[in-house]
Amino acid sequence: MIRFDNVSKTFGDFTVLNGVNLSFPKGKISVVIGRSGAGKSVILKHIMGFLQPDHGSVWIDGEDTSNWNTQRWRKNRKKFGMLFQDSALFDSMSVWENVAFPLLEHTDKSRDEIDEIVRKKLRMVGLVNAEDKNPSDLSGGMRKRVGLARAIALDPEVVLFDEPSSGLDPIVTTVIDGLVLETQKETGCTYVVISHDMASVYRIADKIAMIYDGKVVIDGTSAEVQSSTDPLVHQFTNGALEGPFNIYY
Amino acid sequence: MKSEGFSFSGWFKSARLQFDQSLIERSVQAVPMTLGRFAIQLVLTLGRVGFLCGEAVAAIFKPPFRPKLFTKQLEFIGNKSLVVILLTGFAVGAILSLQLSKTLSTFSSETMVGGLVALILAREMGPLMAALMINGRVASAIAAEIGTMRVTEQIDALESMSVDPVQYLISPRLFAGFFILPFMTMVFNMVAMFASYLVAVSLLSLDSGIFFAKIAAFVTISEILKGLVKSAIFGFILAFIGSYKGYYTKGGAEGVGIATTQAVVVGSVVILVTDYFIGAFLL
Helix, strand or coil: CEEEEEEEEEECCEEEEEEEEEEECCCCEEEEECCCCCCHHHHHHHHHCCCCCCEEEEEECCEEHHHCCHHHHHHHHCCEEEECCCCCCCCCCCHHHHHHHHHHHHCCCCHHHHHHHHHHHHHHCCCCCCCCCCHHHCCHHHHHHHHHHHHCCCCCCEEEEECCCCCCCHHHHHHHHHHHHHHHHHHCCEEEEECCCHHHHHHHCCEEEEEECCEEEEEECHHHHHCCCCHHHHHHHHCCCCCCCCCCC | CCCCCCCHHHHHHHHHHHHHHHHHHHHHHHHHHHHHHHHHHHHHHHHHHHHHHHHHHHHHCCCCCCHHHHHHHHHHHCHHHHHHHHHHHHHHHHHHHHHHHHHHHCCCCHHHHHHHHHHHHHHHHHHHHHHHHHHHHHHHHHHHHHHHHHHCCHHHHHHHCCCCHHHHHHHHHHHHHHHHHHHHHHHHHHHHHHHHHHHHHHHCCCCHHHHHHHHHHHCCHHHHHHHHHHHHHHHHHHHHHHHHHHHCCCCCHHHHHHHHHHHHHHHHHHHHHHHHHHHHHHC
16 A cells, blocks of 8 residues: 655645645555646656655555665565556667566576566567567557566566556557556556546546646546546546636646 | 937947946856856766766675676677777877887987887877777767666666666676776787887888887886776776766757767866876876
């Protein structure tokens, strides 16, 4: 379980998070929505320990992370996997090497055992016979799949997704959503997804939180968000031009 | 009666005076501001350089050790720079030999060519030229590779997988640069001496025996060792500056381009300045 307790974060004069209270329950898919620049990725970076809150604290499995040092964060990250917005695959390595990377770094498994795990993870994300390809030879959707296979290679307890559907066509987005649901069901781990693609969000989310102006404006189930009468939530989820959002920011 | 109406020249003079005064005032105010910003930036940069350097050096001695990455960098910095070292070494040796022969012949001392070329190469030109040539090729490539990894979130990906990016990316490069540059300098000196011999003995008809005798007379083993120590320091510097510029790259492709250029320029300047101080105070 990950919990944000009154977390605030400011960059220069711009307050990105302003007293955010949020929780991401174990074994569920939680989605954080909000406009570009609303601070969604900042939330992920706090969970990974890339950023520290100016005020408040982030709790992971009942532990306050405020006093964690670099070594403690690195130890914790072994339980986490992350799919980056542009996949962040190592372009000097093949698909096999990318997926095998965390296994080679953190386990003592033999080459054959690693090979078996890599092929299994690639099969899970629907990629076969792609082991020897380079990331530059793959389409955006395939790169996301490799990124997902790499993120789940160590069987993490928590997987973080930074806009998994960005830059993908609707069909590939549906495929990726299916993979998110299937892999979560299969592994039972906690998924935290950052997105602003509402169709995709409704397909995968057990829980949705919306960030606006540094605060959480709604935190509930998919049905609760869809039936919300909050004008901010209504405008954002329906993509309406009329409403309280300043569209010329 | 004198007219009190509008005078263009009067208005112009007053406007110019006001403009000049405000400009001067703003300029005077800007001086401490600019100096202050520069000082803050300098302290920040030196702090970052110090911490990154310390972290990267400490990581060399901490497990997990990464021999594969180290040998890969040895191959990249050393083996792949061999052609440029051979070509420039040959050119430098031939030019030195030719120019020294001409100059020394005016004092009837052309027999000293071999010894002088060997001394210049061992002490100064070998380590410096080899380092500058490798800096041009390697520092830019290191900055471009690490910078691209930074802007495409690959360094964040390493962190997300609990891998220390400094230990993974920078430490092997520093160690490889430090280790391989003395060998590259030896190759440079060897080729340069061969070119010098060809020019002096084959073209300028100097006696081969005297050429070699003067080398033994002028150059001691300690001169050669001092040059090699210097080249190891240069290897560390060029690998560090390339890595530093890449690691702190900001922005997209433009940022990578800036980092690449700066790595070569800053690397060359720092190598030259360090060469002077090493020569003056240490070796």
